[in-house]
Amino acid sequence: MARIAVVAGDGIGTEVVAQALKVLRVVLPEVETNDYDLGAARYNRTGEVLPGSVLEELRGHDAILLGAVGDPSVPPGVLERGLLLKLRFDFDQYVNLRPSRLWPGTTSSLAGVKPGEIDLVVVREGTEGLYVGAGGNLHQDTPAEVATEESLNTRHGVERVIRDAFARARKRERRKVTLVHKTNVLTHAGGLWARTFDAVKAEFPDIETEYQHVDAAAMFLVTNPQRYDVVVTDNLFGDILTDIAAAVTGGIGLAASGSINPERAFPSMFEPVHGSAPDIAGKGIADPSAAVLSAALLLDHLGHPEAAARVSEAVGAEVTARTPGSALSTEAVGDRLAAAVA
């Protein structure tokens, strides 16, 4: 029986997670859920971001379903570093998985791209790079101030995420992996990534490979996103590229993500890419699709690929069936999806 920790969070987080749970319960009736009150609201109330006891409780779950955390009242970095990144790092969620599909019926922001043509997944490294928080400020608030950020990359960390990308490509139709980095400028980290990529690809002779600089990849995601199948890249590049991929496949309202520890030594975390959107919170108009698609990634990770496919196909069909201009409520979308997967 699956034990899921639910962190609904702030703003529309609570609204979309409710719908994701509704759908999840239909396909996995035996799921046990426990709610955790974390995020901006709790921080503002108590000053706590992620108490050690809560971290330990979360550890006892099979997965975490997160809505969104954040509010303009909280200084930048507090919840990101203290909650989201802390969980990614402490639970060794080294595969940050972000699929982008242009569903039939969805409008791409790109001219001349037909539904179905874009179907890519970014495997973003989740535990290293510039996200480790190594850095500092010297002579702060003086004209002599210096600020540093250090990107740390290990063979261990790079190899395991590249191997994961190849393994995922093998399960897909096109079987292609694109490495994205900036080897011509970031020669130290880029060298490690490129050499490791070459070593791993020798183990996967059936997979087509290519390399692209991050600036070129950002451009091609706009001019020719059809060319990608699996993209593997570092933490920061993955952050940027997945938002572009979301933009060209119907927008952030449909973008799901999983922060995954593939070995299941720790709970993995699944969340929509969008934020808490305080401007539309409480109105019941947020699109729960990304949260529901995140629940599908959760199902897949927990060994229910067939239920996962059912959920994501339902989202695709619902999106396709939408009448342009007439938006359904958050709850109505959730009801439709729950009915569709029943």
Added chain:
Amino acid sequence: MARIAVVAGDGIGTEVVAQALKVLRVVLPEVETNDYDLGAARYNRTGEVLPGSVLEELRGHDAILLGAVGDPSVPPGVLERGLLLKLRFDFDQYVNLRPSRLWPGTTSSLAGVKPGEIDLVVVREGTEGLYVGAGGNLHQDTPAEVATEESLNTRHGVERVIRDAFARARKRERRKVTLVHKTNVLTHAGGLWARTFDAVKAEFPDIETEYQHVDAAAMFLVTNPQRYDVVVTDNLFGDILTDIAAAVTGGIGLAASGSINPERAFPSMFEPVHGSAPDIAGKGIADPSAAVLSAALLLDHLGHPEAAARVSEAVGAEVTARTPGSALSTEAVGDRLAAAVA
């Protein structure tokens, strides 16, 4: 009289620079040019990237016009670090200027964007950040390898480029500056950028400002590029964002750049954003527009704003007048532009 060093470089670099010079000579007949043979061809022939004596000769010029350098035969990083970045750093070219305009007649890769609607300029920092080359590899080629890259940012470097962005915004119609960084994760460098931005903006009360995380900005450049006027950001973010901006404004074939030392203490360098494109080199089919637009930036920098405007308007008109499907030769485009500015 202006003295321009010309580094035509490799591949299509030589072809497009010839056209840029043709146009430049029409509007600035008294220009003196000196050719410098640098790039992949020279490196492969002699092993030299940028001899000290050549660097000193370049220093004696008012500006550098560069075509493109690079070839697959040269290992990544050699020409980038040894030539392009060396010039940017040694000549303190701290303003890396990249305008993007959707000319009438150009097709955006975006659906629903009308010509004229996009008119933005990215002011990318050019001498700091992750581009400084600070980093290394420990235990290389072993399972214990660690690779680092360090981003170095100074108040000095950040403040001068932000101030430049505000000064440019003041000369534009919309008078808006967007700071792009990733303050919620890169809290050390992001803090410096954000605090410095706030300090400088107090000096420019007439300029509208906003802040965006780099991932959000990458997305908005695709979904709503009309919102930007002047964007100021760090070296690496600027590299990525300007390729997206190019992609949504007619592609890399129209993207010009200047690596500028605004004080003119050192020569500034002007080059198309595209590379040497070995696949189409020698065929006479490369679009010289980006090189010509780079020459326009050069003119502006050297104090000929009116000639600069004439050149860039000519490019805009030529692009507008193109018949879809019937490509002109590199030389024919150059001839048309030279005639148009005469």
